[in-house]
Amino acid sequence: MAGVITELAVAGRRFIDTRRRRRAGQIEPAPDCARFKLRMQALLDQAPAGLIAKARWIDMPANAAPWLDSGVQLEPNDVVSWFVCGRTWASKPLDVWVSPALQVWSRIGNDGDLISASRNSHSVTADRAGTLQFGNYFPNDWADKHGNTMNPDTVYRSLKGELLILVIRWQSDALTGLKALQQSGDVDGWLAREIERLELGPQRPSGWNQLWHIPDNEIYRACQTPDGAPAICCHTHGDVGIIQHDVDFPFVPSTQIDWRWIVETLPSTIREDAVLSHDYLSIAIEFDTGKDLTYYWSSTLPVETGYICPLPAWKDKEYHVVVRSGSDGLGEWHSESRNLYADYQRHMARSMGGSPQRIVRIWLIANSVFQRGTGDCSYAGIRLSDGERVLSVL
Known part of the structure; x- marks a missing residue:
């Protein structure tokens, strides 16, 4: 989680950028x-x-x-x-x-x-x-x-x-x-x-539910990859949305998650680990302890950077890990594979505690509230496996 200095630095950058946009007439009027x-x-x-x-x-x-x-x-x-x-x-x-x-x-x-x-x-x-x-x-x-x-x-x-x-x-x-x-x-x-x-009518992809205490949204819709595989497309601008798919899968040393995604536009151009810049696109895993581990593509933070969510309401339950960074590779499909058990032990075990036994949900998260930027991406091929079992989610 970002410290006071980082929070102040991000606030200062936001202040300078707002003054520049106001002088240029680029502030959206009330x-x-x-x-x-x-x-x-x-x-x-x-x-x-x-x-x-x-x-x-x-x-x-x-x-x-x-x-x-x-x-x-x-x-x-x-x-x-x-x-x-x-x-x-x-x-x-x-x-x-x-x-x-x-x-x-x-x-x-x-x-x-x-x-x-x-x-x-x-x-x-x-x-x-x-x-x-x-x-x-x-x-x-x-x-x-x-x-x-x-x-x-x-x-x-x-x-x-x-x-x-x-x-x-x-x-x-x-x-x-x-x-x-x-x-x-x-x-x-x-x-x-x-x-x-x-x-x-409702646009939410079949089998996915909205997280009940997050505002309703029109961010996600069912779509297809270029080769015709099922996918979920995401477009966010000045809003926030989390959809979830229920699962029941063991959390053991061999448990991993695989997915494919294409990120075309990132909703932030500055580090996302401060409150005022916490805009991002991610896929998350919720454990039976109520905590979740979320993987995202950062605009600037190095790959494998991990931190507790900076938002006060989420600091006790969500952890972020950067899996890609920068603009290289935007607009291209990428395949990801993460060992969830190893990532949990490395990033979450000491800072957030708990001893998960099961994975209970897969989340897709999009947030662009703080900077009101635009984020676009698509997900496909989401699955959990542990060497013995495979569970296809998308």
């Missing part, structure tokens, strides 16, 4: 939520009779702890859409912020399951009676699937920003309602994007 509200309300006022059961605007400070009651009461099978305008700032001088898609989660009633959105808009059919509630996520983490938090509410105090939420409860289904409302126009493509999301 959304104009006043304009959004004015124009969207005009569409609501023109909505055909019988289309909308209820519409409500809600202001939510970015530093408010969960949960905020929207005042919109739902009954089972009611259909509701919401649109969130705004930005949550971790640091304006460093241009570190998260989008509403990452920040704003929801639930129905105090005991409802968490609902995460892959875009700044979302639509659901209520599975229970209760009011629709909204809660800020970053920089906290969820302790359970009902929205209790891991850390005290004070972690939100350093954040800046305002979030404006429009909630629409439809008389019919969301797709019908959105298309009918769109007949009167659109506001910077907000309606079109939610229509597109609903028509696309």
Whole structure:
């Protein structure tokens, strides 16, 4: 894990780079939520009779702890859409912020399951009676699937920003309602994007599940290698996603993992072992101890560099190992083979402890939240073996 000097050096570089981009007009402007509200309300006022059961605007400070009651009461099978305008700032001088898609989660009633959105808009059919509630996520983490938090509410105090939420409860289904409302126009493509999301449906590769306490995303999709083999393609830009495949495999001295991948674009151009630059693409192995070992391609750190995850919420459970570094080989397919037992003993045994007996999941991780860069890669041929058994995962 990076020390204080490394963290300060990365912060200094981010500050200089942000000033340069600001002078060059390359900083992405914050959304104009006043304009959004004015124009969207005009569409609501023109909505055909019988289309909308209820519409409500809600202001939510970015530093408010969960949960905020929207005042919109739902009954089972009611259909509701919401649109969130705004930005949550971790640091304006460093241009570190998260989008509403990452920040704003929801639930129905105090005991409802968490609902995460892959875009700044979302639509659901209520599975229970209760009011629709909204809660800020970053920089906290969820302790359970009902929205209790891991850390005290004070972690939100350093954040800046305002979030404006429009909630629409439809008389019919969301797709019908959105298309009918769109007949009167659109506001910077907000309606079109939610229509597109609903028509696309789930994009997650078959057999892979989203890690429940990480925001929903559209990062991963099933694809093929040039020779027609099954693959998973990954594209990340200013978001984060982890998908998992359940396995049950012994962890013994001969256990190894093999995979093929092509990394076309790395989401970071600076060392990834500091919080403000912890953007990367990786494949990870979760053990029955709850800890995971993740292999990634670094932009600058030497091969075989290992470190505990710098993110506070992950420092007790994740370890990173660099398997490739630099730009050489980007855009080409590579085959990897790692002895998991040897890597665990070398990198994790002393610093993270535990005595794993089984491998329980394979993960794919993509993060580009901190620098809002772009990462592109594809995975294929993932398998576990120990000399006696072979388990093909992809």
